[in-house]
Amino acid sequence: MNLIRDAWQSIIRRDPLSTDKGKSELVFLNxxxxxxxxxxxxxxxxxxxxxxxxxxxxxxxxxxxxxxxALMFYYRPDAPHAYQDMKDLxxxxxxxxxxxxxxxxxxxxxxxxxxxxxxRVFYTGSYKRPRQxxxxxxxxxxxLTLGLSFTGYLLPWDQLAFWAITVGTNIGSYAPLVGGxxxxxxxxxxxxxESALLRFYVLHVAVLPAVATLLTMVHFWRVxxxxxxxxxxxxLKEAKSAELVTIGAPGNGAPLAVVPASKDxxxxxxEVVTGKPIFETVSMEEEEDTVFSYPYAFFREGVALLxxxxxxMAVSLFWQAPLEELANPAKTPNPAKAxxxxxxxxxxxxxxxxxxGVIVPTLAVLALIAIPYIDLTPSRRPxxxxxxxxxxxxxxxxxxxxxxxxxxxxxxxxxxxxxWVHIVGAE
Amino acid sequence: MKRRSFLSWGTAGLVALWSAVGVSLGAVVxxxxxxxxxxxxxxxxxxxxxxFSFGPPTFLAEEKIFVFRxxxxxxxxxxxxxxxxxxTVGYFQSDERFHCPCHGSVxxxxxxVQHGPAPRxxxxxxxxxxxxxxxxxxxxxxxxxxxxxxx
Ligand code: HEM
Numbered sequence: 001m002n003l004i005r006d007a008w009q010s011i012i013r014r015d016p017l018s019t020d021k022g023k024s025e026l027v028f029l030n031x032x033x034x035x036x037x038x039x040x041x042x043x044x045x046x047x048x049x050x051x052x053x054x055x056x057x058x059x060x061x062x063x064x065x066x067x068x069x070a071l072m073f074y075y076r077p078d079a080p081h082a083y084q085d086m087k088d089l090x091x092x093x094x095x096x097x098x099x100x101x102x103x104x105x106x107x108x109x110x111x112x113x114x115x116x117x118x119x120r121v122f123y124t125g126s127y128k129r130p131r132q133x134x135x136x137x138x139x140x141x142x143x144l145t146l147g148l149s150f151t152g153y154l155l156p157w158d159q160l161a162f163w164a165i166t167v168g169t170n171i172g173s174y175a176p177l178v179g180g181x182x183x184x185x186x187x188x189x190x191x192x193x194e195s196a197l198l199r200f201y202v203l204h205v206a207v208l209p210a211v212a213t214l215l216t217m218v219h220f221w222r223v224x225x226x227x228x229x230x231x232x233x234x235x236l237k238e239a240k241s242a243e244l245v246t247i248g249a250p251g252n253g254a255p256l257a258v259v260p261a262s263k264d265x266x267x268x269x270x271e272v273v274t275g276k277p278i279f280e281t282v283s284m285e286e287e288e289d290t291v292f293s294y295p296y297a298f299f300r301e302g303v304a305l306l307x308x309x310x311x312x313m314a315v316s317l318f319w320q321a322p323l324e325e326l327a328n329p330a331k332t333p334n335p336a337k338a339x340x341x342x343x344x345x346x347x348x349x350x351x352x353x354x355x356x357g358v359i360v361p362t363l364a365v366l367a368l369i370a371i372p373y374i375d376l377t378p379s380r381r382p383x384x385x386x387x388x389x390x391x392x393x394x395x396x397x398x399x400x401x402x403x404x405x406x407x408x409x410x411x412x413x414x415x416x417x418x419x420w421v422h423i424v425g426a427e
Numbered sequence: 428m429k430r431r432s433f434l435s436w437g438t439a440g441l442v443a444l445w446s447a448v449g450v451s452l453g454a455v456v457x458x459x460x461x462x463x464x465x466x467x468x469x470x471x472x473x474x475x476x477x478x479f480s481f482g483p484p485t486f487l488a489e490e491k492i493f494v495f496r497x498x499x500x501x502x503x504x505x506x507x508x509x510x511x512x513x514x515t516v517g518y519f520q521s522d523e524r525f526h527c528p529c530h531g532s533v534x535x536x537x538x539x540v541q542h543g544p545a546p547r548x549x550x551x552x553x554x555x556x557x558x559x560x561x562x563x564x565x566x567x568x569x570x571x572x573x574x575x576x577x578x
Contacts, residue, residue: 086441108504163514163529166512166514167512167514167529170511170512170513171512184460185456185459185460188459188461189464189465190464190466191466191513194460194465197464329491329515330488330489330491330515331437331515332514332528332529333493333528334514334528335528335529336514336528336529344528348529348545350531350543350544352544353511353512353544353546354546380461404462412528413526413527413528413531414529414531414543415531416527422540
């Protein structure tokens with residue numbers, strides 16, 4: 001029996017729960033507790049503040065990793081096999097089409113949720129000091145999400161995949177000077193072929209997920225270091241409340257007194273810190289507003305996880321992920337459309353490739369990154385930031401309209417065709 | 428260690444470190460650039476002149492080219508790759524023009540852009556007669572639209 005107990009303890013690395021030490025270690029060694037503060041503001045748990053969109057995005061990512069690894073057992077990234085393997089997954093492999101559906105729908109869901117999460121963060125003004133940089137990390141996470149979807153789009157090697165990637169990578173080649181070179185590096189050739197498939201596969205299953213995981217960790221860490229979630233807009237005080245001081249944020253507080261480091265002590269830190277620690281100052285009234293993370297936050301996050309997984313499963317039971325004919329470089333389907341989240345881009349490109357495909361998107365991304373550094377009004381109340389809200393809303397509306405036009409209103413030859421008109425014999 | 432030697436060694440170290448980073452980045456880019464392309468040849472034979480009919484151009488799907496044959500003027504070869512974003516254009520006899528299915532670019536039968544976002548006319552490739560009497564197309568060798576091979 002001792003053997004089993006010792007082995008068990010070597011795995012979980014804590015004393016039995018019957019001891020006080022074991023009990024406290026259960027708390028200290030728990031990763032999820034580690035990334036949560038001990039207590040969180042009660043109001044922040046309200047659905048109407050975050051809609052749990054960041055969590056849902058993260059849970060969708062987890063679903064994608066899990067189902068993606070499952071798909072990898074049956075998928076070979078080379079030209080004739082890739083498509084056959086998709087067919088096998090769809091018709092032969094036990095649960096194959098269900099897993100593929102989950103992967104596909106979770107991917108679409110993640111693109112939607114990451115965008116909505118960004119909107120929520122914007123409208124609640126949560127990108128303001130000290131959260132500016134976490135917004136920037138967020139923009140990169142957004143781009144990574146698009147990159148993951150885009151690289152995954154080629155893998156089924158059907159007509160949809162082939163032409164969407166042909167069009168998509170050609171957009172990139174319009175970038176001045178480096179465009180052709182970037183496309184060559186990405187494709188490992190001059191046309192979408194076997195080497196492109198392999199490169200997209202490696203990016204999709206290894207490089208981008210690794211980077212996304214890393215950035216997500218930094219993102220979460222910074223949410224905590226920035227003093228937890230921002231206070232809900234409806235809890236903002238009328239008068240300018242005392243600024244919260246956060247470690248790491250450039251402080252406006254009184255400069256620290258410089259005290260020489262103690263002579264009789266060896267410090268092994270990167271920096272020697274003296275003086276009073278600067279923590280968030282929590283007043284009594286705010287203290288009463290908080291609840292313990294465990295179980296209150298954990299429970300809600302658990303519910304969000306269950307709802308996310310159940311929804312993706314339900315959708316995957318009823319809707320099949322599309323799979324068209326085998327990729328045929330000689331025959332362009334008409335119309336040839338990029339994945340839906342790039343159809344706004346394709347719509348712009350159909351007017352001008354350089355302006356619409358390179359200049360406008362680049363400026364849009366730069367503008368997104370710059371938002372927290374341009375919008376310097378400290379107030380987070382909607383009434384005080386009318387212009388910021390108008391500008392961002394315009395950005396969102398233009399995006400949505402362009403995507404809707406590209407998706408539903410573009411027919412053969414990219415002609416404007418309303419969705420209710422059916423063109424017979426369009427080739 | 429003296430202050431001065433610390434500074435100079437430190438500077439040298441930093442320079443070495445950053446050079447190493449730079450060289451490694453260069454190596455990564457070079458590594459990702461294929462040294463060999465396993466792609467179809469750019470210079471290939473397409474068959475005997477007699478294989479091609481007069482009238483509307485023949486579309487060769489693998490090579491993505493149109494072969495024009497005219498009784499008076501001879502042979503000419505046009506690229507079927509749209510200059511906008513690389514979709515394959517189709518030739519429509521009804522209006523004697525090329526239409527791109529992706530973004531609606533339209534090219535005249537001489538390849539010039541007549542409509543849509545395409546920035547350049549379709550390319551024309553050199554076509555010559557090989558020693559064995561077959562037609563040879565060189566995609567690396569663009570020619571003006573007026574180019575013709577008389578056989
Ligand atoms: C893979 C993508 C992303 C994941 C998994 C993710 C996850 C999260 C999570 C779990 C939170 C905690 C609260 C919440 O649910 O809102 C959060 C907060 C935050 N996110 Fe994201 N996020 C992602 C992308 C983004 C993007 C695209 C932006 C903005 C451009 C962004 C900016 C922020 C900011 C500023 C906060 C702090 C908000 C506050 O304090 O109220 N994130 N994120």
